[in-house]
Amino acid sequence: MFPVFAEVPAYPLVFVVFWGAAVFFGLVMARHLRVFAAAQASGPNPLADIPARTLGLIRYAFIQVKMFKDPRAGIMHFGIFWGFVLLTIGTADIVTGGIIQTILSLPFDGLIWAAISAMQNVVAVITLAFIVWAFERRLISKPARLTYNWDALTILLMIGGVVGTELLAQAFEFAAYGDKPGAFIAALLAIPLRNLDPGWLQAIFAILWWAHIAIVAAFLCFLPFSKHLHVATAFPNIYFRKLAPRGELPAMDLEAEDATFGVRTLADLGWKDMLDGFTCTECGRCQQACPAWNTGKPLNPKHFIMGIREMSVEAEHGLPLIPNSAIVRDTYGLDDTIKAATMAKPIVDDAIPFDAVWDCVTCGACVEACPVLIEHVDKIIGLRRNLVLEDSRFPAELNGAFRNMEGVGNPWGQPPASRLDWTKGLSFEVPIVADVAAAGKLGELDVLYWVGCAAAFDERNRKVARAFATCLDAAGLNFAVLGQEESCTGDPARRMGNDYVYQMLASANVDTLNRYRMGEKTIVTACPHCFNSIGNEYGQLGGNFRVIHHSAFLRELLADGRLRVIDDGAAPRKSVTLHDSCYMARYNNVVAEPRDVLGAVPGLDLVEMDKNGKNTFCCGAGGGRMWMEETRGTRINAARTDQALSTGASTVATECPFCMTMMKDGLEAAEGNAGGEVRAIDIAELLAESLAPKELAGRQLPVLQ
Ligand code: SF4
Ligand code: SF4
Known part of the structure; x- marks a missing residue:
C-alpha cells in the first residue's frame, strides 16, 4: 500500500504515532491560547499592515538579522534552524505516506527527488556539526547570558537525534536493500556496513527508522512545555511586532469609565504580551x-519576560486539554473556563520585583x-502606570518631580519666569514666538527652537542652549522660542508612569503649538526626550509636528554651507568619543548625524566606545531615573564614564541634556579622570567653538565660560 516504505516494518503505525503527537501539540497550544483570550487589553490588528509585517517576518525570522549581532551564536542558530527546516521535507514525506517523494520523483526521471535527497544528506551533516558546536557552548564555554537547564540540552539531544537517526537509518537501509539515487553521503556510510549480516542490517534499519519517528513525536509533545516553543511562536511574535515608533508608548484614555490604569494583573496584559x-x-x-x-540592580529583563510566561502557564493549571462544550458545561455544571481569580494575580512582586520596576531607565x-x-519597556511602563495612578506606590523622590511638573511645568520646580535666563550673555536677541506672532511675522519664521527644561534651568545645559542658539544665529536663520509658553513635554512624567501629568502638560503644549500653527513649521530641539515626545507621542493628542534633533539640523546647516568652520589646519588635534543618547540612536535611528557634525569640526579625532550607536549604553537618566536616587548596585553613569575613559579620548561629546548632566557628574567623580581633564561637551558647543569668524559677526561665544 505504501511502496516507498515497503521495507519499514509496521509502517502504517506512523500515522498513529506522528499524528497523535501532532494532535496533542495542537491541544496544548489551544490551551495556551485560552489564556491569551482571557487577556483584556487589545493586541495588534491581524489584518493591518500586512506588507510591513511580512517584510519583518522575512528579515527577523527567516534571515534572523538580529541573531548575527553575536556572529558565533548567529551562525550556529541559523545553521541549526535552517538545517532542521530543510530536513523536515524528509519527515513530512514519511508522515504523509511518501506522497511528496512520489510526486517529486515523476518529472525528469526522478532527478528532483534525487537532488533533494543529496541536499538533505549535506544539510544533515552540517546540522550535526552545528549541534556539536551548540553542546560545546552549553557544556564547555558557557556564555554568562544563557540560562542553563535540562530543557535546552533535551531539545538539542532531540534535534540531534532526529537528524542523526534519519541519516543513519538511510545508511543501514542502503546497506540492506541497496542504494537510492541522490543520497550520496548515506551511500558512502553504507559501504563499510555491507559486510554485516543482512538480518542485522534490516533490524538496525528498522530500529533507527522508528527511533526517528519516536523522537519526532516526542519533540512535538515536549515542545509546548519548553522554551523552544519559540520555534513555533517566534513567527507570529515577529509578525505582530510593534510597528508604531519604538518611542511611542501606548495611549491611555484617562476619561473612559471602565479605564484600567496601566497593567496590574495578567488579565491587564494583551495577548501579544503573553505571546x-x-x-x-x-x-x-x-x-x-x-x-x-549590569550595575548590580535587581532588574533582569529576561527574568521579567520568563516570569510573565510562568504566570500564564500557572493560569492554565486545571484546564482540561479538550474544553467542555457549552452544553456539557450547562448540563453538568462542569465549568472549565478560566477563573477570573487565576488571571487576577498581580504581576509586580511575582514576575518582577517592585524595585526592579523602578530600576528601568x-x-x-x-x-x-x-x-x-x-x-x-511598554510592559514596564504599564506596571508603573498602575503603581502610580492606582496604588500611589512609587519611590518617594518622585513626589517632588510630579508636584513640580504639575505645579510649575518643569521637574526642577523653577519659576516659569526664569525660562529665558539662559539667553543672558548672548550678544543677540532671541525672539519670542508670541512677539513674532503679534508683529504678524510668524510666516517669516524658519524654525522654532524648543529649548526644553534642562537647557532652560540647568546651569551647565544653559551653555549648550547658548551655543546652539549661536549656531542658529550664525546660520542667519529666523528662529524663535516659546519662552514662558513652553512647558515640560511631559516625557519624565510619562516614563515614570504618571500619564495624568503627562497628558496635562502635553495637551497644553499641543494647544500652544497648534495655536501658532507650528504644524507648518520645523521644530528643532537639542533634547532627545523632547524630540521623542513631540515627534512620536504628541500625535496621540492631536499634535502632528515636524521635529528635528539639533544633530540632524546642524548637519543640514553644514551641508548647505549656511554654517562654516575655521579649517586652517591650526586647530590642535584632540580625540573625542561620542556618547549616543538612547532616545536618539536606539529609539529614533539618529546615529550618523552627530558623527557628521563632529567630523566637520577641525582637529577632532573620533574614537568610538565599544557600545556605540544603536548599541549605546544608557547614561542612567532615562525613564525618570534623573529624579530618583540610585541606591541599588553601582551607578550607571559611572559605568558609562569608565567606558568613555577607556577610549583614551580627551572629550566626551554628548547630544542630550540628561546625558550631559550624567556624564559631567560621572567624569567629575571618576578616579580615572583626576584633575578633571576629560570633560563632557555637547556637539553644538564643539561646533560653535570652531565656527568661522564671519559667521560669528565678531561675537564672543559663551561656551564653557
Ligand atoms: S526577552 Fe528572551 S528572547 Fe528576548 S533577548 Fe531576552 S532572553 Fe532573549
Ligand atoms: S529598557 Fe534598559 S534598563 Fe529597562 S529593562 Fe530594558 S535594558 Fe534594562
Missing part, C-alpha cells in the same frame, strides 16, 4: 545589554537586543 512570554528563548541578550542588570537596549522582538 512575548511564550516566545522568549532565554538567550539572555536583553540581560546582557541591560544597564540596570527605559533605554530600550533589551528591545534592541532581543532576536524575537519582544517588547519589555
Whole structure:
C-alpha cells in the first residue's frame, strides 16, 4: 500500500504515532491560547499592515538579522534552524505516506527527488556539526547570558537525534536493500556496513527508522512545555511586532469609565504580551545589554519576560486539554473556563520585583537586543502606570518631580519666569514666538527652537542652549522660542508612569503649538526626550509636528554651507568619543548625524566606545531615573564614564541634556579622570567653538565660560 516504505516494518503505525503527537501539540497550544483570550487589553490588528509585517517576518525570522549581532551564536542558530527546516521535507514525506517523494520523483526521471535527497544528506551533516558546536557552548564555554537547564540540552539531544537517526537509518537501509539515487553521503556510510549480516542490517534499519519517528513525536509533545516553543511562536511574535515608533508608548484614555490604569494583573496584559512570554528563548541578550542588570540592580529583563510566561502557564493549571462544550458545561455544571481569580494575580512582586520596576531607565537596549522582538519597556511602563495612578506606590523622590511638573511645568520646580535666563550673555536677541506672532511675522519664521527644561534651568545645559542658539544665529536663520509658553513635554512624567501629568502638560503644549500653527513649521530641539515626545507621542493628542534633533539640523546647516568652520589646519588635534543618547540612536535611528557634525569640526579625532550607536549604553537618566536616587548596585553613569575613559579620548561629546548632566557628574567623580581633564561637551558647543569668524559677526561665544 505504501511502496516507498515497503521495507519499514509496521509502517502504517506512523500515522498513529506522528499524528497523535501532532494532535496533542495542537491541544496544548489551544490551551495556551485560552489564556491569551482571557487577556483584556487589545493586541495588534491581524489584518493591518500586512506588507510591513511580512517584510519583518522575512528579515527577523527567516534571515534572523538580529541573531548575527553575536556572529558565533548567529551562525550556529541559523545553521541549526535552517538545517532542521530543510530536513523536515524528509519527515513530512514519511508522515504523509511518501506522497511528496512520489510526486517529486515523476518529472525528469526522478532527478528532483534525487537532488533533494543529496541536499538533505549535506544539510544533515552540517546540522550535526552545528549541534556539536551548540553542546560545546552549553557544556564547555558557557556564555554568562544563557540560562542553563535540562530543557535546552533535551531539545538539542532531540534535534540531534532526529537528524542523526534519519541519516543513519538511510545508511543501514542502503546497506540492506541497496542504494537510492541522490543520497550520496548515506551511500558512502553504507559501504563499510555491507559486510554485516543482512538480518542485522534490516533490524538496525528498522530500529533507527522508528527511533526517528519516536523522537519526532516526542519533540512535538515536549515542545509546548519548553522554551523552544519559540520555534513555533517566534513567527507570529515577529509578525505582530510593534510597528508604531519604538518611542511611542501606548495611549491611555484617562476619561473612559471602565479605564484600567496601566497593567496590574495578567488579565491587564494583551495577548501579544503573553505571546512575548511564550516566545522568549532565554538567550539572555536583553540581560546582557541591560544597564540596570549590569550595575548590580535587581532588574533582569529576561527574568521579567520568563516570569510573565510562568504566570500564564500557572493560569492554565486545571484546564482540561479538550474544553467542555457549552452544553456539557450547562448540563453538568462542569465549568472549565478560566477563573477570573487565576488571571487576577498581580504581576509586580511575582514576575518582577517592585524595585526592579523602578530600576528601568527605559533605554530600550533589551528591545534592541532581543532576536524575537519582544517588547519589555511598554510592559514596564504599564506596571508603573498602575503603581502610580492606582496604588500611589512609587519611590518617594518622585513626589517632588510630579508636584513640580504639575505645579510649575518643569521637574526642577523653577519659576516659569526664569525660562529665558539662559539667553543672558548672548550678544543677540532671541525672539519670542508670541512677539513674532503679534508683529504678524510668524510666516517669516524658519524654525522654532524648543529649548526644553534642562537647557532652560540647568546651569551647565544653559551653555549648550547658548551655543546652539549661536549656531542658529550664525546660520542667519529666523528662529524663535516659546519662552514662558513652553512647558515640560511631559516625557519624565510619562516614563515614570504618571500619564495624568503627562497628558496635562502635553495637551497644553499641543494647544500652544497648534495655536501658532507650528504644524507648518520645523521644530528643532537639542533634547532627545523632547524630540521623542513631540515627534512620536504628541500625535496621540492631536499634535502632528515636524521635529528635528539639533544633530540632524546642524548637519543640514553644514551641508548647505549656511554654517562654516575655521579649517586652517591650526586647530590642535584632540580625540573625542561620542556618547549616543538612547532616545536618539536606539529609539529614533539618529546615529550618523552627530558623527557628521563632529567630523566637520577641525582637529577632532573620533574614537568610538565599544557600545556605540544603536548599541549605546544608557547614561542612567532615562525613564525618570534623573529624579530618583540610585541606591541599588553601582551607578550607571559611572559605568558609562569608565567606558568613555577607556577610549583614551580627551572629550566626551554628548547630544542630550540628561546625558550631559550624567556624564559631567560621572567624569567629575571618576578616579580615572583626576584633575578633571576629560570633560563632557555637547556637539553644538564643539561646533560653535570652531565656527568661522564671519559667521560669528565678531561675537564672543559663551561656551564653557
Ligand atoms: S529598557 Fe534598559 S534598563 Fe529597562 S529593562 Fe530594558 S535594558 Fe534594562
Ligand atoms: S526577552 Fe528576548 S533577548 Fe531576552 S532572553 Fe528572551 S528572547 Fe532573549
